[in-house]
Amino acid sequence: SSGINAEYGGLWEDHVIEWLAQAGAGKILFLTYEDLVEDTERELKKIAEFLGVELTEELKKQVLHEGKFETMQKNPVVNNSSNGIDVKTTPFIRKGNVGGWRDYLTGEQSTELDKAIAKVHAVGGRVRCTLENN
DSSP states (O other): OOSOEETTTEEHHHHHHHHHTTGGGSOOOOOOHHHHHHOHHHHHHHHHHHHTOOOOHHHHHHHHHHTSHHHHHHOHHHHSGGGTOOTTTSOSSOOOOTTGGGGTOOHHHHHHHHHHHHHHHHTTOOOOSSOTTO
């Protein structure tokens, strides 16, 4: 079979397409890591609006700090060290770079990822693996 097969739950692209089909219900907010890296404040405003939360300057400052890669990397709940995982040998949070997959996937795997992304794009999904200026 082709596609990006997750260890649990089937193909990544099928999972994304199923959620995209529910987009019209208005109860799902679609964000990408690339968008968050590109303009964190813009995406934070989207999240606050979606949740109906007033984004005060104090809250924005706190969320931006807690959401920083460096902060998350040190947080045991986020980095999985609270689950007994040795983050030095098995990092859950690797580098925080857009496009980091290039360091981990083979050419064949990258081709499969391209096919999976094409399936998501075909149904109107917006997925990207780079920033516009990368």
